[in-house]
Amino acid sequence: MISQIPKLQKSNCSVIVDDSPSLRLVAGDILRPEKLVAGRALEWLDAHLSHFNPFNRGLDLDETHQTAIAELALLSYLIRRRQPNSTPCVDRFLDVIEFLYRTPQFHENIYHIKQAFPAHLIIRLALADRNIGDVVPDRVIRWMLERGNALSSERNPYRMLELRYLLELGGWSHNLPSEASLFRRTTLGRCAEILSLMDRDVYSITHTIFYLTDFGRKPCVLFRGQRLRGIITLLETLLGMAIHAQHWDLVSELILSCRCLEMEDGAWIRLGWQALLQVQDASGAIRGFNREQTPRVHGAARDGEYFLSSYHRTLTAVLAGMLGLKIHHAEKET
Amino acid sequence: MPKKRHNKKAGAALAQSSRIWLLTSLETHHERLCFEDWLQALVGLYICDILEGCDTHSEASGAYRRFSAYFVSQISSMAHQHVEGLMLAHCILSTRGFPSPTLTSFANDVANALAGKDQPPDANVSIQILLSRLALISTLPRPQELTQSDIGGEALALLLASEDALEQLCFRISAASLFGRRAICGVHETLGDLAFALPSITLQQLRKYNLSLGAALLRSLNYLHLDQTIAVQSGIRFLEAQQRHDGAFGFFALKANESEGVSDKITIHRLYLQTTINCMWAIAEICTPNFRLI
Numbered sequence: 001m002i003s004q005i006p007k008l009q010k011s012n013c014s015v016i017v018d019d020s021p022s023l024r025l026v027a028g029d030i031l032r033p034e035k036l037v038a039g040r041a042l043e044w045l046d047a048h049l050s051h052f053n054p055f056n057r058g059l060d061l062d063e064t065h066q067t068a069i070a071e072l073a074l075l076s077y078l079i080r081r082r083q084p085n086s087t088p089c090v091d092r093f094l095d096v097i098e099f100l101y102r103t104p105q106f107h108e109n110i111y112h113i114k115q116a117f118p119a120h121l122i123i124r125l126a127l128a129d130r131n132i133g134d135v136v137p138d139r140v141i142r143w144m145l146e147r148g149n150a151l152s153s154e155r156n157p158y159r160m161l162e163l164r165y166l167l168e169l170g171g172w173s174h175n176l177p178s179e180a181s182l183f184r185r186t187t188l189g190r191c192a193e194i195l196s197l198m199d200r201d202v203y204s205i206t207h208t209i210f211y212l213t214d215f216g217r218k219p220c221v222l223f224r225g226q227r228l229r230g231i232i233t234l235l236e237t238l239l240g241m242a243i244h245a246q247h248w249d250l251v252s253e254l255i256l257s258c259r260c261l262e263m264e265d266g267a268w269i270r271l272g273w274q275a276l277l278q279v280q281d282a283s284g285a286i287r288g289f290n291r292e293q294t295p296r297v298h299g300a301a302r303d304g305e306y307f308l309s310s311y312h313r314t315l316t317a318v319l320a321g322m323l324g325l326k327i328h329h330a331e332k333e334t
Numbered sequence: 335m336p337k338k339r340h341n342k343k344a345g346a347a348l349a350q351s352s353r354i355w356l357l358t359s360l361e362t363h364h365e366r367l368c369f370e371d372w373l374q375a376l377v378g379l380y381i382c383d384i385l386e387g388c389d390t391h392s393e394a395s396g397a398y399r400r401f402s403a404y405f406v407s408q409i410s411s412m413a414h415q416h417v418e419g420l421m422l423a424h425c426i427l428s429t430r431g432f433p434s435p436t437l438t439s440f441a442n443d444v445a446n447a448l449a450g451k452d453q454p455p456d457a458n459v460s461i462q463i464l465l466s467r468l469a470l471i472s473t474l475p476r477p478q479e480l481t482q483s484d485i486g487g488e489a490l491a492l493l494l495a496s497e498d499a500l501e502q503l504c505f506r507i508s509a510a511s512l513f514g515r516r517a518i519c520g521v522h523e524t525l526g527d528l529a530f531a532l533p534s535i536t537l538q539q540l541r542k543y544n545l546s547l548g549a550a551l552l553r554s555l556n557y558l559h560l561d562q563t564i565a566v567q568s569g570i571r572f573l574e575a576q577q578r579h580d581g582a583f584g585f586f587a588l589k590a591n592e593s594e595g596v597s598d599k600i601t602i603h604r605l606y607l608q609t610t611i612n613c614m615w616a617i618a619e620i621c622t623p624n625f626r627l628i
Contacts (some may be wrong), residue, residue, distance in 0.1 A: 195540055195563065195572045239562060240534025241541065243493045267530065274490050 026162040038321020039313045040143040044284030051307040061105040070119035072128035121166040157185035158204040165211040206253040216260035216324040236268040252316035259324025287315035349385035354527035355581030373419045374611045376401045380426045381614045398432045406436045421464040456509035477510045480520030489527040504550040511557040513628040533565030549616035573613045582606040583613040
């Protein structure tokens with residue numbers, strides 16, 4: 001049955017924290033809010049893993065859920081890439097992702113939904129060692145790239161960068177423009193007035209930085225000297241604005257963006273972590289709407305709505321706490 | 335940088351357009367305007383003169399006489415509740431060449447009443463400054479310094495402050511700097527937190543299209559001598575871009591419906607008037623060297 005997924009292990013924060021080098025709590029870490037926030041956020045994701053499966057609540061695998069699964073896959077891929085043999089919760093994440101990827105409802109959309117193709121690429125990256133070639137064969141992906149609309153379909157410039165980034169990671173050949181050429185078309189590359197930037201523009205800026213720096217694993221030649229300093233000033237100002245707006249999703253994304261560009265956490269990043277620590281609830285979720293407010297829906301549907309409104313904030317907080325230049329360099333040295 | 339880059343021609347064009355709007359709306363709504371509306375319109379006309387760099391614009395002369403008559407007529411009923419407003423009106427009218435004996439006498443009474451009093455509360459700082467400008471007192475008040483309690487204790491609390499709390503903070507910054515006439519008086523840590531957090535707060539309020547609070551925050555940044563920041567430079571350009579074709583500021587999704595009656599129209603007019611004056615006040619103080627409204 002579609003609604004059955006592999007039995008999940010009960011979440012256990014101490015296991016996650018103890019087994020994860022990046023999140024291990026040692027003396028002195030209690031003063032580091034990023035470790036607390038990211039550790040508890042990862043615990044929350046683990047505890048709410050079943051919510052990623054819409055069939056558990058009698059729902060369809062719609063675009064919202066597909067996006068959520070792809071984002072969980074990206075998180076799993078990035079953590080596993082850092083720590084190949086640790087963080088057991090990632091195995092549980094991958095079990096759920098694989099189960100859902102194998103449902104016909106998931107891969108029937110590969111040709112139809114604009115966002116579906118990058119989502120497939122992310123999932124294939126995350127499940128690379130799980131032999132999923134029988135679900136959507138490589139030749140289908142190649143056909144999409146060589147003959148289909150995967151590369152010609154119109155996307156925002158930063159979405160083109162995303163596609164390029166994923167194709168490069170997976171070793172798929174493509175004929176997309178260079179990073180520099182795509183960057184020049186992005187919001188960040190065009191230097192718009194800060195007050196004209198809408199939330200969607202800020203997302204474009206953060207994602208542009210994620211892809212061009214491989215989430216803090218490589219310095220980007222496009223970000224140097226005066227331009228780099230200007231971008232960091234812009235990010236810090238936007239971070240202050242996002243904290244004031246209590247837009248916690250963007251707060252995490254902007255923290256991660258800064259950490260992808262700089263080795264040391266500045267005052268704004270420390271303040272951002274303090275703010276996230278304040279708003280994170282006891283379960284580890286970064287609150288979206290107030291759960292005590294009158295819900296629009298009840299019961300399981302209410303839980304689902306709460307989950308969908310919270311998961312991205314929470315997931316991004318994990319990424320912000322676990323990735324970045326400083327962490328990458330520290331790992332390389334050890 | 336705003337003061338250096340100030341474009342006189344642009345300021346004059348902005349002022350001309352706003353003056354037409356202010357004079358036209360005064361003509362249209364004068365029967366329904368309250369004391370605060372009259373005061374704001376007077377301030378607006380005065381700022382137009384400042385931005386245009388002229389003593390008193392010929393088109394505004396008649397209006398200034400009308401303002402003078404209005405405020406004189408209000409002395410008996412408003413003398414207690416609107417001391418600051420009447421003092422500001424008197425100061426502007428005197429500066430523009432329309433002094434009124436009645437308002438002068440009122441100002442003298444205020445000066446005598448405050449003479450020998452202890453340190454004034456924040457609410458009276460503006461009155462003391464205006465009396466000083468009129469040479470009715472010899473010294474400026476000594477402001478209360480800003481402390482951590484004014485910002486909620488720390489930078490994060492400041493960033494999470496409500497709009498009401500931010501309005502109160504703007505008021506405190508105005509008082510602590512004597513409306514930009516003195517170096518700000520405050521605890522070092524508090525000034526550091528303000529310099530750190532207030533620019534982002536200002537930008538976010540402007541981005542939310544809370545123009546009045548955003549403009550007040552821009553003035554506060556100016557009083558804190560943070561006028562060389564991205565926030566002030568971008569903020570002023572943003573405010574200038576909010577002037578409509580008719581001269582008022584703000585693109586709000588509001589339109590008086592003919593069938594909804596007069597009160598609705600005056601409410602909408604009041605919103606535009608308040609927004610316009612707040613925007614122009616910030617633009618004039620930041621872009622015009624040595625200009626302070628109060």
